[in-house]
Amino acid sequence: MPSATVHLVRHGEVHNPDGILYGRLPEFHLSELGREMAERVAGYFAERRNDGADIVHLVASPLTRAQETAEPTARELGLTVVTDERIIEAENRFEGMAQVAQQIKHPRHWKSLRNPFTPSWGEPYSAQVERVMSAVHDARRAALEASGGKDAEAIMVSHQLPIWVARLAAENRRLWHDPRQRKCTLSSVTSLYFDGDQLTGVRYEEPCADLLPRAKNIPGA
Secondary structure, eight states, X not given: OOEEEEEEEEOOOBOOTTOBOOTTOSOOOBOHHHHHHHHHHHHHHHHHHHTTOOEEEEEEOSXXXXXXXXXXXXXXXXXXXXXXXXXXXXXXXXXXXXXXXXXXXXXXXXXXXXXXXXXXXXXXXXXXXXXXXXXXXXXXXXXXXXXXXXXXXXXXXXXXXXXXXXXXXXXXXXXXXXXXXXXXXXXXXXXXXXXXXXXXXXXXXXXXXXXXXXXXXXXXX
16 A cells, blocks of 8 residues: 655744734734744755655645745645645634633633533534544545655644644544643644555654744644
């Protein structure tokens, strides 16, 4: 069976001076640092291609920050960005709120926090896994078709939470978790390896590790 790799890339830093949990809100663009991260990711995949990787398919969430992160990679690899709604950010009842960590201490929000296992404040983790993995398998098949059935790679630019829960599921771990413990930094690459239809491994890399200390990373963004 032909093997394939699907790389889940988190978008770069967003210009967000008010510290808003922007979720699915439109028109949140990359910051200057975020654009630097996007260029770094493009270089990372160009290096993979130069080492022999057959990267033939590029997908991005419809949200502005994901599209802008994908653009340098599209240019570098000569690919067209395919937009897929299934890898959009998770729904969140606190979307649009600034200083979330402080605001959710107010009793009016406690009802939304009653069940961290689903979670009660947004889209169920299981629903996120289902939609993301459906998109992953479609990207895997598209890459194999584009490569003529030989080993191929696809890139999908998405968001922290959907990527993280997809990784948890891939590693047969529980989906509920402490958001502060997610291992999915800005512009990180979570790679899913397949042999035919079978998921065989997961790898995580941070091409922008040296840029992260400069980032203003909003929890849950």
